Amino acid sequence: MRHESVPIYWRNIPHYYRLVARRCKKCGAVYFPPVVRCRCGSRELENVELPHEGRLIEYTVLHQVGTDFLKQKPLIIGLVELSNGVRVTGQIVDAQPDKLTPGTKMEVVFRRVIVDGRHGLVMYGYKFRPVGGI
């Protein structure tokens, strides 16, 4: 990463604190992660912010994780249906895997995902946690 990219990162920070999807202006389909072309063929998509709460559909627990995630072992990955019906996959934090069940109320939180020690950069991204903790 070149030095001049640091200000660009800081300028983009608000982006990391929102869940932004793309919605087709023609048929209304919502995509997360965002896409450039809708399945209806339209390329006219607009940004929409997704709700920050939903329910757990299913989850899986990873015991073998990459070195970047060793401190978070085991890693819980869940599929959450947000309150507007959009389904999003993400890491689940602040939860004990054996206490999670489909239907558990979840909320979006923004947590550190990467620390780049060489450049002092800290990247944030969305994760899910059970509402009220379990």
Ligand SMILES: [Zn+2]
């Ligand atoms: Zn469409």
